[in-house]
Amino acid sequence: MDKKNKFNKTIISLSWFLCSFFFFCLAEGSEDFDALVEKRLSKNGTVLDLGGLKIGISGAKKLAKMEILSKVEILLLQGNKIQYKGMKALAKSPFVKNIRQLDLWGNYLGDLGLKALIDSSNFDNLKTLKLWKNEIGDDGLELMINSEKFKDLKTLLLNDNFITERGAGYIVKVDLSNLETLGLFRNRIGDEGAFILSNANNLTNLKTLYVGQNSITDKGSISMIESSQFPKLELLDLSLNGLGKNTVKAVFKRNKKNPIQIIYR
Numbered sequence: 001m002d003k004k005n006k007f008n009k010t011i012i013s014l015s016w017f018l019c020s021f022f023f024f025c026l027a028e029g030s031e032d033f034d035a036l037v038e039k040r041l042s043k044n045g046t047v048l049d050l051g052g053l054k055i056g057i058s059g060a061k062k063l064a065k066m067e068i069l070s071k072v073e074i075l076l077l078q079g080n081k082i083q084y085k086g087m088k089a090l091a092k093s094p095f096v097k098n099i100r101q102l103d104l105w106g107n108y109l110g111d112l113g114l115k116a117l118i119d120s121s122n123f124d125n126l127k128t129l130k131l132w133k134n135e136i137g138d139d140g141l142e143l144m145i146n147s148e149k150f151k152d153l154k155t156l157l158l159n160d161n162f163i164t165e166r167g168a169g170y171i172v173k174v175d176l177s178n179l180e181t182l183g184l185f186r187n188r189i190g191d192e193g194a195f196i197l198s199n200a201n202n203l204t205n206l207k208t209l210y211v212g213q214n215s216i217t218d219k220g221s222i223s224m225i226e227s228s229q230f231p232k233l234e235l236l237d238l239s240l241n242g243l244g245k246n247t248v249k250a251v252f253k254r255n256k257k258n259p260i261q262i263i264y265r
């Protein structure tokens with residue numbers, strides 16, 4: 001009986017120890033995260049670079065509660081896999097209202113995560129939005145394009161997503177006259193999407209356009225090269241589309257009249 005009591009006491013003591021250790025680790029983790037954020041914050045408090053740290057959903061939720069964000073104008077969160085729930089937490093944060101540049105590359109937000117960003121009244125000052133590799137499709141793009149808050153964007157990067165010619169159609173239907181850089185690299189717009197963009201009348205200030213690796217053929221590329229709808233265009237990236245001699249001829253012809261940098265290999 002004594003041995004049994006001693007065993008029970010040992011189990012209870014061990015349980016208390018493990019519980020205490022668990023909560024200690026939680027507290028330590030919170031302190032470590034706070035210290036990490038402070039370490040990655042610029043001296044003037046306007047730039048926070050947490051790129052590649054894999055903070056995940058839990059890190060995004062912690063970050064959303066930090067008042068230190070209130071002065072941040074550039075928030076770099078690339079490669080953190082914060083997903084929909086992490087984006088939802090940040091979208092509800094009262095401390096993100098001064099952010100003008102938001103880099104969300106590689107966070108697998110999906111259309112739901114993008115919707116959380118769109119529906120937020122706290123991200124109304126964005127000028128640069130980078131959404132590379134976030135599993136965004138045409139439906140998510142339609143929601144974003146129809147939102148008034150994005151009409152002031154100067155840079156929009158949607159590279160490496162699931163956007164088709166339908167999404168290209170959404171892009172040309174709204175006022176994007178402030179947009180200077182549009183990234184659609186490694187999507188699925190094809191020739192039809194290229195034709196749609198070539199005839200856009202809402203991208204008059206566009207300086208850089210990335211449409212590489214989109215299954216565009218010579219027909220689609222030539223329509224973009226010869227388009228007169230981009231009067232300020234300086235760089236057209238058509239790389240990795242498997243283009244042929246007709247594209248080369250169109251590039252040569254275009255550059256004799258109005259030289260711009262065209263990448264087609």
